[in-house]
Amino acid sequence: xxxxxxxxxxxIKTRGQQVTLSCSPISGHRSVSWYQQTPGQGxxxxxxxxxxxxxxxxxxxxxxxxxxxxxxxxxxxxSTLELGDSALYLCASSLALGQLDGYxxxxxTRLTVV
Amino acid sequence: xxxxxxxxxFLSIQxxxxxxxxxxxxxxxxxxQWYRQEPGEGPVLLVTVVTGGEVKKLKRLTFQFGDARxxxxxxxxAAQPGDTGLYLCAGxxxxxNLxxxxxTRLTVIx
Numbered sequence: 298x299x300x301x302x303x304x305x306x307x308x309i310k311t312r313g314q315q316v317t318l319s320c321s322p323i324s325g326h327r328s329v330s331w332y333q334q335t336p337g338q339g340x341x342x343x344x345x346x347x348x349x350x351x352x353x354x355x356x357x358x359x360x361x362x363x364x365x366x367x368x369x370x371x372x373x374x375x376s377t378l379e380l381g382d383s384a385l386y387l388c389a390s391s392l393a394l395g396q397l398d399g400y401x402x403x404x405x406t407r408l409t410v411v
Numbered sequence: 412x413x414x415x416x417x418x419x420x421f422l423s424i425q426x427x428x429x430x431x432x433x434x435x436x437x438x439x440x441x442x443x444q445w446y447r448q449e450p451g452e453g454p455v456l457l458v459t460v461v462t463g464g465e466v467k468k469l470k471r472l473t474f475q476f477g478d479a480r481x482x483x484x485x486x487x488x489a490a491q492p493g494d495t496g497l498y499l500c501a502g503x504x505x506x507x508n509l510x511x512x513x514x515t516r517l518t519v520i521x
Binding site: 330339399400401402403 | 444454455456499501508509510511513514
């Protein structure tokens with residue numbers, strides 16, 4: 298079965314712009330989580346969506362937002378980009394809330410802010 | 412904030428050697444997972460451990476969850492170049508949050 302698909306794979310944006318990243322979970326998976334990965338901070342939780350509702354949110358500013366559609370696909374948006382937003386953004390899906398069965402991650406979107 | 416410290420941070424060994432990676436926290440987790448991440452890819456789940464004291468084996472990899480569910484270890488026997496990657500532990504809390512460790516970057520030299 299198809300894995301978690303993230304688009305685009307690479308993105309270069311200018312400071313102050315906004316960006317939208319997309320994530321299509323594994324068929325049947327209803328929970329989608331987003332993580333930011335940087336060399337200095339490692340993987341940090343952004344938010345989790347389940348049944349089109351944000352269920353959990355990490356400690357990121359309001360410039361980071363997301364949504365989930367009825368088909369479980371999710372998007373995350375970052376507005377007013379800063380240089381420090383450069384990172385690998387990973388999406389992970391799971392069957393339901395709670396991670397006892399583990400996540401399946403996508404390959405990520407590499408965002409570079411210049 | 413639950414902090415998961417992994418040690419060592421970097422590990423470079425020869426093919427055929429054994430190694431152990433540690434994941435420690437002061438927090439109790441309902442479950443703990445181990446992932447391996449290769450460059451340019453997302454982490455891939457290796458195992459989930461749930462019960463304190465639990466030991467799981469996956470071919471040459473042995474995972475152990477501490478009795479108090481605060482720590483875990485990953486032991487690799489006879490490491491191979493294909494084991495090279497970033498190993499991440501992740502602890503789940505009752506609030507459905509998953510906290511990732513700082514990671515151990517393993518290089519196995521042929």
